[in-house]
Amino acid sequence: MxxxxxxxxxxxxxxxxxxxxxxxxxxxSGGFARALEERETAVAEWVLLRLLFERxxxxxxxxxxxxxxxxxxxxxxxxxxQAKDWVVSSEDPEDxxxxxxxxxxxxxxxxxxxxxxxxxxxxxxxxCLSRKERAELRRLLVKLTECNEIRGIAVE
Amino acid sequence: MxxxxxxxxxxxxxxxxxxxxxxxxxxxSGGFARALEERETAVAEWVLLRLLFERxxxxxxxxxxxxxxxxxxxxxxxxxxQAKDWVVSSEDPEDxxxxxxxxxxxxxxxxxxxxxxxxxxxxxxxxCLSRKERAELRRLLVKLTECNEIRGIAVE
DNA sequence: TATTGTTATACTCTATAACTATA
DNA sequence: TATAGTTATAGAGTATAACAATA
Numbered sequence: 001m002x003x004x005x006x007x008x009x010x011x012x013x014x015x016x017x018x019x020x021x022x023x024x025x026x027x028x029s030g031g032f033a034r035a036l037e038e039r040e041t042a043v044a045e046w047v048l049l050r051l052l053f054e055r056x057x058x059x060x061x062x063x064x065x066x067x068x069x070x071x072x073x074x075x076x077x078x079x080x081x082q083a084k085d086w087v088v089s090s091e092d093p094e095d096x097x098x099x100x101x102x103x104x105x106x107x108x109x110x111x112x113x114x115x116x117x118x119x120x121x122x123x124x125x126x127x128c129l130s131r132k133e134r135a136e137l138r139r140l141l142v143k144l145t146e147c148n149e150i151r152g153i154a155v156e
Numbered sequence: 157m158x159x160x161x162x163x164x165x166x167x168x169x170x171x172x173x174x175x176x177x178x179x180x181x182x183x184x185s186g187g188f189a190r191a192l193e194e195r196e197t198a199v200a201e202w203v204l205l206r207l208l209f210e211r212x213x214x215x216x217x218x219x220x221x222x223x224x225x226x227x228x229x230x231x232x233x234x235x236x237x238q239a240k241d242w243v244v245s246s247e248d249p250e251d252x253x254x255x256x257x258x259x260x261x262x263x264x265x266x267x268x269x270x271x272x273x274x275x276x277x278x279x280x281x282x283x284c285l286s287r288k289e290r291a292e293l294r295r296l297l298v299k300l301t302e303c304n305e306i307r308g309i310a311v312e
Numbered sequence: 313t314a315t316t317g318t319t320a321t322a323c324t325c326t327a328t329a330a331c332t333a334t335a
Numbered sequence: 336t337a338t339a340g341t342t343a344t345a346g347a348g349t350a351t352a353a354c355a356a357t358a
Contacts, residue, residue, distance in 0.1 A: 011271040013206050016278040017290060018184040020297035025181030027304055028174040044325085050169050054162065061339060073326055075341055097334045097339040115167040122172040128303035129296065134173060137296050140289060141176035147284035148183055200348085216317065229349055231318055253316040253357045 032121045039114060044069075044077050046114050049086060049103065053111045057100050059092065086110055188277045195270060200225075200233050202270050205242060205259065209267045213256045215248065242266055 013019045033043050044067070051066055052058060058066075064074040078101065081087040086107035092098035103111065126134055162168045169175045189199050200223070207222055208214060214222075220230040234257065237243040242263035248254035259267065282290055 008210070010209065010268045011275050012210060013203060016274055017282050017294060017297070018181075018188055018274070018278050020294060020301065021177070021181040022185050024297050024300050024304075025174075025177040027301075029178050032174055042324085047169060053166065054164070054168060059339080060341095070327060071340065072328080072342075076326090079341095092339095095335075095339080099340070112166045118172055118174070119167050122174050125304060126173050126300070128299065133296060133299075136292065138173055138176060140285065140293050140296075141173070141180050143284065143289075144180050144282070145176065145183075148180075148281060198347085217315085226350060227317065228319075228351080232348090234317095248316095251316080251358075255317070 028121070028125045031125060032118065035117050035121050036114065038117065039110070041114060042077075042080075045081055046118065048074070048077050049081060049107060049111050049114065052087065052101060052103050052107070057102050059098050059100060061098070063101070081107070184277070184281045187281060188274065191273050191277045192270065194273065195266070197270060198233075198236075201237055202274065204230070204233050205237060205263060205267050205270065208243065208257060208259050208263070213258050215254050215256065217254070219257070237263070 029043065036043060036046060047067055048063055051063060055062075060074045060078055061071055063078075064071045067074065078087065078089070082089070084106075085104055087101055088104050089099045089101050092100050126137075129137065162171070185199065192199060192202060203223055204219055207219060211218075216230045216234055217227055219234075220227045223230065234243065234245070238245070240262075241260055243257055244260050245255040245257050248256050282293075285293065
């Protein structure tokens with residue numbers, strides 16, 4: 001990196017953008033995780049539910065792909081949201097191996113509540129930036145995502 | 157958030173800056189962690205070593221404070237870097253309970269090597285941004301850190 | 313009583329790989 | 336053989352809380 005804050009010639013923690021990214025990200029995601037505890041929900045569950053909300057139906061394998069996780073990991077998250085009666089699974093009529101996952105009516109009601117928590121957390125954390133700064137930050141993050149070809153969502 | 161990309165009225169994942177922060181941070185930190193495997197070192201060990209490099213001496217409790225971790229967690233990281241002969245501890249002459257941790261000569265040599273790995277990872281990940289964009293990103297992240305009063309480094 | 317460092321325990325998250333049932 | 340989903344196992348990372356030694 002171009003900026004060196006120390007005089008030793010050896011890069012310090014704060015010289016790396018990755019350090020600042022990690023520090024800020026941990027703070028905002030940690031706050032979000034704590035806020036979600038109010039609904040006894042993990043961040044990965046929110047991501048899965050929100051994906052189902054917009055897709056209507058998906059298989060565990062599709063969700064694993066979208067979330068950047070293994071099928072085994074997704075299997076456990078699905079078990080949790082099924083236990084809460086937020087998601088149901090049915091056999092895929094065209095493939096006896098596959099499942100079709102859907103939100104239950106209860107799940108449909110929960111997603112907007114979790115989205116509200118996400119909104120609140122995000123608004124609060126980024127409120128010290130101006131609207132223009134937030135737009136610029138978003139632009140830079142999207143650019144980094146694209147140019148580094150991130151494959152999945154990679155929760156936590 | 158001001159921007160809504162979906163038409164459902166319910167915020168989607170990509171509507172939150174926290175989502176983008178997490179996604180980018182996971183990618184850059186994951187890459188760094190993998191790069192550090194070449195030296196069989198964890199990110200938390202790098203952070204601890206770099207803190208000792210700039211402080212000359214520190215107690216586990218001071219490091220725990222600086223890293224945003226518990227003393228118990230730091231205790232284990234110290235055990236690992238001691239096993240590699242990168243850090244030594246001695247009794248604090250003024251307080252029989254406390255330890256003074258220092259880098260060994262071997263540790264002094266390792267820190268610049270790890271810093272080189274960190275440099276390489278950071279440069280590669282952020283190279284698609286212009287110098288000006290990197291400076292702006294840094295400014296925004298520092299601003300967010302300050303206005304949200306992050307206490308520690310909170311590795312991983 | 314309070315603090316330092318250690319340790320036992322537990323919990324969360326996730327990967328790997330073996331397993332079954334289909335295809 | 337290959338794929339979908341499940342599960343057993345393991346490991347990383349961290350917190351909590353109890354502990355011994357010292358202040």
